[in-house]
Amino acid sequence: MSNNRIVTSPSERVQALSDSFKDVLSLGQKYVDLLDRLAQTKDTKDLLAATIKLTKMDLANAFVNFPPHYQAADYFLIFMDRLLKMHGDTAVNVTENELNHEFEATMASIGNEAIFKFEIDSRGEAAFTEQSQHEPLFYLSLEDKLMQFNNRALVNYFIIYALNQHTDLELRDAVKPLIDFAKYLQQDLDFTIDLGILATANDRRFMLDKPDLPLTVIDRLFVATADEDYMLMNLPRNNGAELILDQGTKLDIAFDPDDYSQEWAFLVEDPDEQVSFFDVLLHYELVRKWYLADRDSLAVRTDHMEIADDEETVPDSNSLAEDHSDDEAEVIAEKDDSEENDE
Missing domain, CATH: 3.30.310.10 (TATA-Binding Protein)
Structure with missing residues (x-):
């Protein structure tokens, strides 16, 4: 017999509301715990695990409206800000826009006019995107541990557009924290990284489109x-x-x-x-x-990086890359155990 029966009696309605509140309270506690980890943890793997869970969390409830909360794109940017700050890198300034309550980033070397945000597609992949020219400078997948720079967007924004407003040294300083972010992802979290035309290895070949x-x-x-x-x-x-x-x-x-x-x-x-x-x-x-x-x-080609079902697809051996690992699931499971022992 199906459990999906229609709730009609007053007592059943009251019980349904009570159960809904219990679900919301439980979900709210998990949400608060994840926010605390995102804001306070000193461990990069814990930071990644908390960010992934926040980006996937669904706070919708039929009876109870959650208070205003941040969106998945905000968590990506907070993650980037925290990882940079853990390494003492302050060249990227992340603040909350008071009008729409979204987080946005600016670069110290090029001022506050250039605003950057993450934009997320249907696959959950985030693009770090400059807002005036709408150029996605790099793509980031936290679950697949992939980061890849977009060669065309780098040229469109920095070489064609921004060079009219800034010196080459200012733009070099603006790009540096993005490269450093990529290196921290690789060093701390075993991400597979493709720096594209930002790579400096002498044997790196930049294939034409x-x-x-x-x-x-x-x-x-x-x-x-x-x-x-x-x-x-x-x-x-x-x-x-x-x-x-x-x-x-x-x-x-x-x-x-x-x-x-x-x-x-x-x-x-x-x-x-x-x-x-x-x-x-x-x-x-x-x-x-x-x-x-x-x-x-x-034009230099950008080959979209992705993880295949049976084996990994990675950039050529000259790119700044390491094998993708699956220990993200272990990190999340470990954190789940610590959070959910009473369930």
């Missing part, structure tokens, strides 16, 4: 460097060109002649492995103008 490159595009770079101090040379195996910049930095636009696909890519090399392709676009006007003029051909 379109695998074929018209050679006239490289010819235009030769023309652009004719009256400059920078030297552009053909590579020994006729598989592209190398631009010699200053302080030992080199930019290659080339394909691997030993790879049958012969897909074109950028490669940045510098003595200390501190310069990314993003840095080259930001600091060198010659390269920036050439790249943007032929961006349809030169």
Whole structure:
């Protein structure tokens, strides 16, 4: 016999209301405990577990309305703020907007005009999004432990838009805490990270969105460097060109002649492995103008990261990445035991 019968008598209605209040009180206590953990914990795994549970918590109730509370996007931003602060990083300022009671972030180096929030899609993946140009700078999945920068959005916002209002050094300082956040996720929580064009490893290849490159595009770079101090040379195996910049930095636009696909890519090399392709676009006007003029051909690809059902799909071995682990479930279970022993 089904338990889903219609409640009709006064006593049954009263009992239903009483049960609903009990459910709300129990849920409210769990909610308060999670908020306390989010605000106070000193343990990064505990911080992640509490944030995940808060983003998934449903406070809806047929009889009782919860007091005003934050939304999933707010918890993502609070999580980011707390992780940065745990490492002493104060370059990102997170505050609550008094009008809509949503949390928003600003960067110290570029002022309060640029506002950033997380926006969440139907899969629960959050995008750290600049609000005036609506550019999703990076994607974050807490449950899958994935973080990936969006190469097109980085260029659209910082290189095309923000560089008109700020210096290259100010923008470099604005990007730095985002890179640091990624590194903390990897170091503390075993996230798989793809820095995209922000990666600085000398062997990182930035694959073009379109695998074929018209050679006239490289010819235009030769023309652009004719009256400059920078030297552009053909590579020994006729598989592209190398631009010699200053302080030992080199930019290659080339394909691997030993790879049958012969897909074109950028490669940045510098003595200390501190310069990314993003840095080259930001600091060198010659390269920036050439790249943007032929961006349809030169745009760097962003491959969406995801965890497959049977095996992991991770970025290439040159990206800043580690294997995804499943100990998140263990962390949550451990916390559940401590919270729910009386249930």
